[in-house]
Amino acid sequence: MLRRDFLVRFAKSLSALVAGSTLATNRGEASSLQATANTPSDSRKGKGLLSPHMFGGICDGKSRPLSLYYSSIEEAQRDYPAAISLQDELDGVAIQKMFDYLSDGQSCFLRGTPRVNTTLYLSNKNNVSVDASAAVILIDNGPRFCLVVHGGKIDRNLSGADWSEQLVQSAYEKETPCRGLKIDGLRVNSVDSARRSTQLLAYFCDDAVINAEISNSNGAGLELRHCVNVQLEKLVVRNFSTYGLFIYQCHGVRVESLQAYRGGRIYAIKQRHKFYPTLDHVIHNIRAVDLRGFDDKAWATGGDAFDDESRRLGRDSHAALNRNFPGHEIAENVSIENVTMMIEDASLRDNSNPSIHIGCYAKNWKISNVVMDFNGGGLITIPLLIGGRGDIQQGKASNATFGGGHIIEAISAANINATNANAFVNYAVDSVVNGLRLERATLGCIVSQLEPEKMLPVGGIDKFExxxxxxxxxxxxxxxxxxxxxxxxxxxxxxxxxxxxxxxxxxxxxxxxxxxxxxxxxxxxxxxxxxxxxxxxxxxxxxxxxxxxxxxxxxxxxxxxxxxxxxxxxxxxxxxxxxxxxxxxxxxxxxxxxxxxxxxxxxxxxxxxxxxxxxxxxxxxxx
Structure with missing residues (x-):
């Protein structure tokens, strides 16, 4: 036998031996994993504190698909019922099993760098606490969401309109929101390039407290839908493409700190909750840097959506009926205070500028203490638009209720170099602008009534101050x-x-x-x-x-x-x-x-x- 042939055969034999050893090791780990997955530590369980490690999670940032441990999805589902593919990451299904195992009033914690490629669900849990301050969740291979917190019932295999239909029907008609959730220090970082709707989504989640930091979402940061009395202690969103914070048909949202860097729009606020006539949202301490807008160039929007759901979801749809209740478009009572908006990246200043747009369905908003720095850029969009945003013609055709009565106080803007005649302030409804200061600026127009007349929600403005x-x-x-x-x-x-x-x-x-x-x-x-x-x-x-x-x-x-x-x-x-x-x-x-x-x-x-x-x-x- 030639020496070369001998070496080739030896290499093949060694590879087979290593593969068999690896397979045996993984099967051995699977046996251990099965025991861990099914039996959380009794001592920790007794304290009411759970972690993914009790359910087989490792959370060290490495990829471990279930195919390393199981030969079929049916076998994997005996340990992890939420698994849908052998490509599911072990850390993800371990976290999901922990969430499903949680009882009302119980607590859990995350640590390390769990790798997740499936959507995680916290379903119908009351007064539970998730401490994620010692973890960073790595999102890979494109799940549509990272974490969904919800009341009501859904089929986790569905998404989009069908999924929304189930949630809205079960939660609104049976009044089954989840309550009292606390999420502390949650950090999420997408390590893929997939575009997803949002990282965190709360549906029918009342009396919640959330503290989160989200990076590279390729979509939105946090969405709140049909929620009541949610407190965001701190929300930081970096490198996103749509919204940092999206609030839809909610009541009583309190935000203590909201930061958005290198993304689309810092927030969007739409419509009122079905069971509350006003929004009563309070947002403090906004910092927005190097945003681009989403769909258009506006950095912050609210009160601009009529959204005829019967067209999108069907006139007999439960979701359409529950979302199109009379007066659903009204967005009344929002207070926003201490806002800093700036462009630091000089390459953006010719394509974007700080801006706040209040929609035609907004009523009695108060925005105060706003600082805008344009870094020598011009007016790509109107920096302050009051009451003129939204589909006014659809609203008129649908007998919608239009808003007004806004108070904008203490706004300063600097370093503007406009090359067009756009106004810094455009108003379309009754409103007050008090304490506007403009310096180091070149402008064509300071303040202007919006025109033509068809762009005014009610055809005329009774009073502008x-x-x-x-x-x-x-x-x-x-x-x-x-x-x-x-x-x-x-x-x-x-x-x-x-x-x-x-x-x-x-x-x-x-x-x-x-x-x-x-x-x-x-x-x-x-x-x-x-x-x-x-x-x-x-x-x-x-x-x-x-x-x-x-x-x-x-x-x-x-x-x-x-x-x-x-x-x-x-x-x-x-x-x-x-x-x-x-x-x-x-x-x-x-x-x-x-x-x-x-x-x-x-x-x-x-x-x-x-x-x-x-x-x-x-x-x-x-x-």
């Missing part, structure tokens, strides 16, 4: 009714108070005009101390020729302004439009025109004239 505005910006030149603050005729009452507007004209196309305020609301009440200043343009405003400090076309009201205007050719401090009547009282403490060959303090257009006051003494100005 703008208070405490400080805008020290570069203003893109344009039409005298198209820039700065634009309050249009669909706004019946405009109340402004303590506005400080200082602009420097900047070239935009071939326009030569700068006008920072245009008001055509029927009634305008300007309270407090208000000032407008148009500074002398530098080289960036070389086209600048004409300035109007204030253009008003309101028929009645009281306004009080201090105006200082500069222009190379023509300047007017106050321009009164053709719809102005003597019922509009204009008072000015000071009107200053400088560096202007042709100037007028007040210009009248048409037969209608306002009643003029200067330094509290009635009388007309001399032009």
């Amino acid at each position: 703008l208070k405490g505005l400080v805008a020290d910006i570069n203003l893109l030149m344009g039409g005298i009714q198209d820039r700065g603050i634009r309050i249009l005729k669909n706004t019946r009452l405009f109340v402004s108070e303590n506005l400080v507007v200082r602009v420097k004209p900047v070239n935009y196309g071939s326009s030569q005009n700068c006008c920072p305020i245009y008001v055509a609301a029927k009634t305008w009440k300007a309270l407090g101390v208000n000032s407008i200043e148009i500074e002398t343009a530098d080289s960036r405003g070389s086209n600048h020729r004409n300035s109007i400090g204030l253009l008003v076309d309101s028929s009645d009201g009281d306004i009080n302004f201090s105006v200082a205007v500069s222009a190379p050719s023509n300047a007017t401090a106050i321009y009164a439009g053709k719809d102005v009547t003597p019922a509009l009282h204009i008072q000015a403490s000071q009107l200053t025109l400088y560096g202007v060959p042709t100037s007028k303090r007040v210009t009248m257009d048409g037969s209608g004239k306002p009643t003029l006051f200067q330094k509290n003494k009635q009388g007309a100005w001399i032009n």
Whole structure:
């Protein structure tokens, strides 16, 4: 026999021997595994504290499919009833068996790095506690979810509409939510590239407390559906593609800290719970960095969904009937406080910008203490949209209830370099914006009523209030009714108070005009101390020729302004439009025109004239 042939035969014999030894080892482990899987430690069980290791889990980050231990799925299911394939990871089926073994009021813990490639379910457990602070769950090979917590009954082999139909029918009609769940320190990291709906999903889960950190979800972070009184102590979501937090038909969600990095949309809030007329959600301490939006460029959305489920699920569907209850679209009473949004990655600033959009079905929202940093980027989408988001035409056709009554307070934004005329604030419903501060910014429009009229949910706006505005910006030149603050005729009452507007004209196309305020609301009440200043343009405003400090076309009201205007050719401090009547009282403490060959303090257009006051003494100005 040649030496080469001998070595080949020896290598084959050695491989067979090793394979047999490995198989025998795995079969030996299987016997041990079977004993462990079926008999948790009595001492630990007595303390009410369970772990996956008691059910055969190893949790060291390595892949161990059931095929290493079982020759058929039927054999595996005798130890792990939830197994559906011999490719299921051992750690995953061990965790699932632990979850199924849990009794109400019992606790369990995870440690190490369990590897999971199947969806985990916590089904109908009450007052259970999961301590995952010493573990990181590794998600591999594309399960649709990591963990589903739910009340009601479902077939775990189903998904999508069929699955949702089962949940909504069993939980709503029999009122069987799970209650009192606590999940502490759960960390989930996808190590595959599969796209999944979400990592954590809670369905009919009431009075829960969750603390979680999710990375690389390729979908959403946490979804809450039909839940009541859920407390999120801390939710951190990194590298996701859809939503960090999705809240659907829930009531009383409390969020103490919500962080989203390099993802789609930080949150989406949709519709009310069937058994509660208001949402009553409170979200504190949001930090969002380098987001891109999802479906569109908005970073945060809420109150924008009508969602006719009868079209999607069928008119006789239990899910459609339970979700399409009268007034389901209403999203009332949401409080959001302490929000920081910023772009750190300079490559994103031309494709995304910080933004909060409130939908047409939202009612009585309060958002306060917001800081936005654009890192030199422009306005890809509207940074603050109030009441104008959602399918308004479908809502009108379905006799939906539209919202309004929002209060937005203490918003500051900086480092904006807009190259279009988009407004920083667009409003479409009754609302109050108080304490808006803009600096180190180039803008075409500061605040504007949304147009055209068909985009307004109820066709008109009874009252819009703008208070405490400080805008020290570069203003893109344009039409005298198209820039700065634009309050249009669909706004019946405009109340402004303590506005400080200082602009420097900047070239935009071939326009030569700068006008920072245009008001055509029927009634305008300007309270407090208000000032407008148009500074002398530098080289960036070389086209600048004409300035109007204030253009008003309101028929009645009281306004009080201090105006200082500069222009190379023509300047007017106050321009009164053709719809102005003597019922509009204009008072000015000071009107200053400088560096202007042709100037007028007040210009009248048409037969209608306002009643003029200067330094509290009635009388007309001399032009």
